[in-house]
Amino acid sequence: MNCTETQERLPDELSGRLDPAETAEVRAHLAACPVCRHEHSALGQTLSALDTLPIASPSPALRRNCYAMLEAEKRSLAPTRAAAARPSRPAHFSILRWILAPAGVAALVCGGFFAGTRFAPPAPAPGLDPATKQELAELRARVDSVGQLVGMSLLQQRSTSERLQNVLATLDQRNPGQKVIADLIGSLALDPSTNVRLSALDALYPHSNQPIVRSGVLATLPREQNPLVQVAMIDFLVAARSHEAVPALEQLARNDTIDHAVREAAKRGLAQL
């Protein structure tokens, strides 16, 4: 390979887009040619500088606006749908999807089951243990009631003490069903009252051995703004030995803009996990 041929391939070599044979040829030429080596290093520096640019993330408004747009479009289709006698879907389906979305595990679980209920044959997920599969099946059946929960707590504006009573009532149930669990996660994620959110978390403690509970708490953590609740959630995840929480805790531990107590709790938690 001569200099021109080598230099033509340098960007691909640096991006790992060359096949092994060509890579070997390019490297052999580089070993022998200082001119191409210089070119290689200059392009490499430029690319790595490009790669270290901070990754921007959008404001929460983007997600809100996009889902609002989606809901509006669905509403505009509603009359046609009614005429076609389609089964009605819970109005807050997307909102719940939105709550649980950003955490990897939760996104997988919920994405899978929401997508599954709507437009996929209910194929069993390979790689999941039977208990988790069973849980997912039950959750599939619960989408409607979860939608109702969101409707009640957000739209009907019942009083804080009423919502608190509802959460506390679940503490008396020895084996609450998946609907109750989903309601508690919904309250933790969405309730405007700090007290209700903290109580929901307390009520979830006995069920922290369920993957969906840990995923739900983990998914809600990045959205929580109140340091009290944030610390309680971190403690919850640590007590549940939730190793999936490590990346989220690392991010909190590094974040200078959040409350000192939250950062410390995250560091403590990381040491324990």
Add this chain to the structure above:
Amino acid sequence: MLASYPDIRVTSPSFVVNSPSEAVDPATDTLSDHELMLAVRDGELDALGELFERHHGPLFGFLVKLTGQRTAAEDIVQTVFQRMLKYRHTYRDEGSFTAWMYHLGRRCAADYFRRHQATPAATDPADLQDHPDEAPHAGENAAVRDDHALLHTALNRLDRDDREVLLLSRFQELSFAEIAGILECSVGAAKVRAHRALRELRDVYFQLQKQKLS
């Protein structure tokens, strides 16, 4: 040039790209992007939520670097998803979702640039780091920040077409076949353009570094 595109129609045969990233993974029961978009086309609008979750981050990252402006990038992402909804009926059975998305993205960006008189404003690196999510960067040292600023300036000095192809090839995990589909050119041409853009960036970047030292 971009601004003179006709209406959005996904009729270009160059979208017929089978991206490996969109192949159905038999090991999961999650749907591929393509299947989700077909579901949206068939009226299951909620599937767009899943597509949003999967793709808005990388699309936003691309548009922030392309426009140099966070708010513009957010507006464009929203417009892209709006257009996906509006033009969902034009999505084709053999389409590639990511290629379509970036195609819409650069089209919407072109509209944005046209409305804002062609040139992007010089990027204020602070504007790109003011978000709480990026707080880890807030503590980075001045030298690193300077280097980022330098690179942003260098990126902004490239022609928009060059910047676009460079960003698509470096950050978006797209094959050159897909990039060719997005840019509506041949695979060879897409490659040549990406390589030329990288060399251009290297020249500007090193020149700026030299200027800063002297």
